[in-house]
Amino acid sequence: MSPLSKYVSWQNRRGEPIYTDKFTVTPESQSLIFQVPYFHFSWNRPVAVYVDDGKVEKRVRVRDLTRIIQLGIVSAGIVTLTAVWLMGKGR
Amino acid sequence: MDKAVEVIAESVPNQEHANQLMEKLFDAAGSKAVFSEPIESGDYKVITAAEVSVGLGFGYGGGGGYSDDFGEEGDENAPKGIGVGSGGGGGGMTTSRPVAAIEIGPHGVRIEPIVDPTKIALAFFTTLVSMFALMAKMKRAQRKSLR
Numbered sequence: 001m002s003p004l005s006k007y008v009s010w011q012n013r014r015g016e017p018i019y020t021d022k023f024t025v026t027p028e029s030q031s032l033i034f035q036v037p038y039f040h041f042s043w044n045r046p047v048a049v050y051v052d053d054g055k056v057e058k059r060v061r062v063r064d065l066t067r068i069i070q071l072g073i074v075s076a077g078i079v080t081l082t083a084v085w086l087m088g089k090g091r
Numbered sequence: 092m093d094k095a096v097e098v099i100a101e102s103v104p105n106q107e108h109a110n111q112l113m114e115k116l117f118d119a120a121g122s123k124a125v126f127s128e129p130i131e132s133g134d135y136k137v138i139t140a141a142e143v144s145v146g147l148g149f150g151y152g153g154g155g156g157y158s159d160d161f162g163e164e165g166d167e168n169a170p171k172g173i174g175v176g177s178g179g180g181g182g183g184m185t186t187s188r189p190v191a192a193i194e195i196g197p198h199g200v201r202i203e204p205i206v207d208p209t210k211i212a213l214a215f216f217t218t219l220v221s222m223f224a225l226m227a228k229m230k231r232a233q234r235k236s237l238r
Contacts, residue, residue: 018129018195020136025195027140029125039148040114044125046140046190051200062140064190065204070214077218081225088233 009033012047026050112149124187129195136195139205145185153177 015027028048034041046062124143129136155175189205 015123015126018136018138020195020197022197023195023200025193025200027126027138027193038150039146041146042144044143044145046125046142049193049200049202060200060202062191062193062202063204064142066188066190066207066210067142069206069211073211073214073218077222081222084226085229088229 007034007036014050022053024052026052126193134197138193138195139189140191140193142188142190143185144187145183147181147183149179149181151177151179 009032011031011033013029013031015029017024017026026049027046028050029044030047032043045064048059048061051058051060125141127139127141129138153176155173157174158172188207188210191205192203194201194203
């Protein structure tokens with residue numbers, strides 16, 4: 001155990017399963033936990049759901065579309081800015 | 092004098108309690124809050140998935156002092172001027188944003204993403220303003236180097 005892992009941890013957790021007539025659905029979440037004696041912070045996000053139909057267990061990913069679009073906008077901005085900078089340098 | 096020290100030590104709160112309280116709050120508002128309780132409607136069950144952030148800070152402090160100058164002479168049980176003070180404070184924040192709705196039906200599981208247009212618009216305008224500000228700075232630097 002590294003000294004950093006005492007303060008920062010990255011965990012995947014399975015939640016309580018949900019039962020229906022045909023399926024058992026188990027949600028999975030991911031947590032980033034930062035803790036020091038006087039302060040705790042955690043960031044949790046859904047990752048996937050496990051669907052079990054009695055024969056096979058399938059993992060279905062939960063996509064965070066808002067975050068994907070946000071990262072796309074920021075990445076496009078960085079690429080455009082770099083291109084403009086390179087073009088200016090070439091002149 | 093030993094009794095006075097004992098009283099002071101007992102009166103000063105322990106940081107351990109604050110840490111235990113934080114752990115309990117974390118359990119309630121942390122990873123368990125990511126997926127909601129299922130809502131049933133006919134053959135369908137729906138659960139919502141959200142991104143949850145929790146931050147909490149706590150602090151305790153205390154101290155005390157005693158003096159032998161107080162109390163009546165000859166009275167062994169008289170308080171000897173013990174003074175104890177303590178204080179604590181805390182603060183926290185929690186944010187939650189819906190990510191998807193999970194529909195469990197007789198034909199399978201369907202995940203419907205939830206898009207937050209406000210967050211996307213904010214990201215777009217922040218990136219745009221940052222780009223123009225940096226471009227203006229680059230142009231200024233270019234002009235300076237040409238002089």
